């Protein structure tokens with residue numbers, strides 16, 4: 146594999162253990178991994194000029210439904226239940242593998258453009274999504290969305306579907322694509338299913354991705370159905386697991402947060418989607434930090450966000466907790482950036498591989514064009530961090546690199562034909578909503 150030198154970057158935000166930010170330094174990439182950071186000497190097969198650029202680890206989107214890009218902007222400003230029942234579910238019933246493939250390509254293009262290099266996805270037709278991810282060059286943690294609706298026959302089919310996708314990913318043998326088990330939620334999956342999922346995940350060492358306590362209504366239903374809160378129920382049936390990455394976790398009590406921590410569950414926080422769908426309340430993220438729960442950031446699907454923009458998500462995340470707690474110190478910019486990079490990697494169990502720019506890690510790196518009016522002046526290594534979180538936008542992303550492969554340079558995507566993907570997505574979406 147050709148080597149790559151990111152030469153003389155104005156700033157390198159390493160996100161290593163001491164959160165070093167280097168000035169006028171270089172990064173050498175060999176065999177898809179970072180081999181030197183700092184005064185990288187010598188030459189490489191390909192060089193990218195880092196002057197006027199900020200290098201940082203590629204962002205990690207810990208919760209999305211990629212193919213839902215096809216529904217972007219189709220139905221907004223509705224009550225959650227109406228939105229799902231009247232608009233989203235009827236469209237999802239019509240989705241084909243081809244729709245999901247092109248929806249995923251469109252989402253992949255959006256992520257490459259906005260500096261996301263890894264993401265966790267849960268949806269249907271996942272073989273087609275995996276194909277799109279493989280072509281795009283991104284790093285995907287992919288889950289088939291399991292929904293058994295407490296029906297024994299459906300439960301059996303869904304287990305077979307999950308197993309089938311597990312086998313598919315295994316035979317694919319692509320190190321950028323990982324299998325994840327995706328029980329949709331405790332209100333759509335039976336206790337037996339959730340127990341099966343936990344066993345399967347432990348046996349095969351895979352992550353479990355699930356929606357937990359997104360709305361207040363879910364907690365009320367759980368009380369009615371099980372006589373206890375959602376996390377208490379998951380604990381009681383033995384479904385909580387150290388392999389679990391729980392999305393949302395908005396409506397949790399402090400004791401539920403402690404239960405998640407005790408079982409070593411990780412959380413994918415989705416502030417933009419929570420605000421847009423008016424989930425109400427604000428996820429108790431400071432309490433999660435206190436309980437030492439690894440927290441990652443996610444956008445959720447493009448039908449409820451409506452973008453896959455992690456720069457926007459970082460800013461919103463910082464702001465919502467400050468506003469909610471009347472405390473500007475509750476979530477400093479460095480911590481917010483951590484959630485989208487190294488802490489996100491920890492929540493996904495891959496912090497030894499990605500999440501920072503360090504020798505030996507996979508080369509998932511983005512370059513921000515700092516010669517933009519919204520990014521000058523840059524004062525110091527410390528203020529660069531707050532510039533990235535509060536000022537930078539996805540439009541400032543110039544170069545996106547995954548596993549040492551350049552997927553975008555000078556804002557031109559090289560791994561996909563963007564015009565063709567946009568045209569096909571337009572055509573398929575028009576057919577779906579007809």
Ligand SMILES: [Zn+2]
Nearest residue numbers: 356392445446
């Ligand atoms: Zn979701």
